[in-house]
Amino acid sequence: MKSNTSPFKILFLYPNEMNIYGDTGNAIVLQKRLQWRGFDAEIIFHHPGKPLAEKPDIIIGGGGQDSGQRKIFEDLLRIGDKLHDLADENVPMLLVCGLYQLFGHGFYTHDGDSMRGISIFNAETHATPQRLIGNITLDSPFGMLIGYENHSGQTKLLGDQQPLGTVVKGYGNNAEEGHEGAVYRHVYGTYLHGSILPKNPLFADALIAQAFKNRGDLSPLKPLDDHFSSQARDALLTRLR
């Protein structure tokens, strides 16, 4: 049995600009899965120009439109060093789509225009005329991940950068290589929305377990009722077959 402590802080990066594909769902899922296990959890927001909150337990961020990405990328560079430190302290993070791209080296368009990223991932993203859209499934350390992708930026993993998983159906990082997302310590980048965490509770609990571990608590998580999640997964996997 886990001991009760101060409230867990779920830090949601740029919720007003980078939240286009139901990314709020990830925040709700983390908060409820902590609360249902008897722990206080609060969602706190980071906005451009504001100081980064101290000691977040989990950091999440989503996708935005090009205009939203443009509004926040300079602020992200400003807090980049702090995010690097938190990543190296094993703080779990989940970055979807637009913020995943900016956690790499940057986003480059064909006319040479670019948005520099914070290089937590050894990866770079190039704008393409092709939009990769549709349901996607991948093999990952957290079982089969199921989601929906919708991006025209295509990401190349460089050097020995590890992906989050291997694509079973769909595209992933780019149209050619068959891998999806990126992992650095406990920082996960991915193109999956839908939102990703509701239908992938093993992944959600891995982030939560890491947050407990960082507080020195290694006891197992209490199981929750995930039968709707299982049914939703089964229904989609059957249709994709």
Place this chain on the structure above:
Amino acid sequence: MNIRTTIGIGAGKITRSGLRLLGKNAGALPGLVSEKLAPGILADALGALPDGVIIITGTNGKTTTTKIITDLLEANGKRVLTNRMGSNFTRGVVSVIVSESELGKPLPHDIAVLELDEAYAKKFVQVCKPRYVVALNVMRDQLDRFGEIDTTARFIASAMQAATDGVIVNADDHRLVRAAEEAGLNTIYFGVDPKLAKHFPGDDDLLAVDQDNKPKNDAETTTSHKPLVTLKNFKGQSVTYAFGKQSVVVDMRLTGQYNFQNGAAALALLTTLLPDITPETLTGQMSHVLPAFGRGEVVEIDGERIELILIKNPSGFRLALASFHDPATALIAINDNDPDGRDISWLWDVDFTSLSKSEVATTGLRAYDMALRLQYDEIPVAWSEPDLAKAVTKLLQHKTKVPKRIFCNYTAMLAIRSHFGKELHEV
């Protein structure tokens, strides 16, 4: 009408009667056949209409606005060609022309009032120039098809630029206002009184998760536009519109604050098209307008009254939920076919906590995803049945004193209506 158009319409008619013989509902297929045979059908047939073409586009409210405009024009003696069934793609429009025309003759109408999907509006105007474009709003909807809301706004901007006489624009939608200003178009605005603004959140308001730290939207910093028609106030279905300094109160049969805003759009267009008709006459005619197909209509199936509410996107769903305060037995039907949008992540942008006093069940291809969404808002799910017909039958058999409501997206609604075709009656 040239010979190719005549051949095209003839072929479409044959397809249509063939489908009828087979007992199939003639939807867009006759249009597809005609369009292939005579690409000029739209331009030829619609170009000959004496009062031209009006396009209604935007994310929410197209069907109801189109219906209000059509009813008001008809009440004033115009013969109107319209795509009533919400078949808002070019082929749907061609299908309407095929069914309405007699071979070799011009269309027997004065004016066309067409609701067009944003992406199709852009394509449509390349073939046929509208007189006026009514631009209602830009909200997040079907992002898997359009990519991004800014892209959607650009589609509408292209359509607006093709208008020969002018555009009717929502003064409270900053993306549309900016598009009209940048293009230097003859713009007629409709709007809502600032004190009602909290009832009409724009997309950026809905997007802002952190409501205490909302970004200032551009509209707040630009000069305000004087709307030709303003929704001043509403109480129940008693609605006040201002035409300049003159205010008129109208008792509407339509419900829902968004339809009152759509009413302002329709009145702004009608006052422009028919300057001799008084605001009193127009609003009097508007009081008779009934809800469009699936837009808050009440139907009877086997003697059981059911409210059918079409929801297509997060803003529409939020508003639908906000317009009911009473406990109900609710069935939420979510499909993810192409016309619905394949991506259902938007369900996570809707707050379902207002259903806490209702009994809720889910159905459709995404029945379990919907149940999962409700679980995280801690709304108990009575049951989930992906099969739409079984689910609706279960709802019909359920004994209750509270209203029965089905919230459904587009293809779920079509499937329900088609399954219960004979037993289903409009009330």
